[in-house]
Amino acid sequence: MSPRRMARVRAVQFLYQWGLRREPPSRKSLEDFWALSPAGGSACRFAEELILGTIEHVASLDERIEHYLENWQIERLAAVDRSILRVALYELFYRVEIPPVVSVNEAVEVAKKLSSEESGRFVNGVLDRALHDVNRPLRAVSGAAGEEVA
Template identity: 40%
Template structure:
């Protein structure tokens, strides 16, 4: 399994934890990292994803709801919701990751951690967002070209 896949899976677990335990913890990412063993090479991309999703969550959630026909975020499974958040973060804010890679990774992670229907559900929403982006119908902040350590690739 590749380093970025490991990062995405660990980010899913951290975001799931934060979504389910809305504790007023000052540093939920630090708490998560202190409780679970992390793959060292995966850590920088893990932090990039988790911090990016947390920073842009309002924009990300707005786009997910916009493209999820008849599904409010609160009705989605916590796993699917957070896989979508990771992928939409990548689509909107990570110029160094091709959209098809983000979508395929999200589908694969959904199949591993979600239900039998997760892959198709995730694919439908993300592909709609991708097509809207190609038509410049999605508002987003300028994509960053920085790698996970903050340097230019």
């Protein structure tokens, strides 16, 4: 598994736990998490960026999820699927150095790994609707000198 996919998996795992408690993340909670779910240096750094950014924007991300769901409510989503969607939408709307199609593909793969094949299709459908609101190229890095990485 690539370091960035590992980071996404770890971010979803942390956010799943955080979603159950809704306590602000502390350095200690992150250290405790890393002690139980180790990751390499670059994966750990990227995961923490995703974790902290997602939590910072969770209210607007949840509003977006509600908007993109069809005939469904966010509270009825499986907690892991909700965490996957939060991370993916954070990447789509706040991390312009990541091509949107990479964020979608990675979210689908993480859903298949942590949830189910059906969740992969569900996550893909929700994120496909979100792509209509992304105001940048879907297959390229936006912004300054970024590099396209998964």
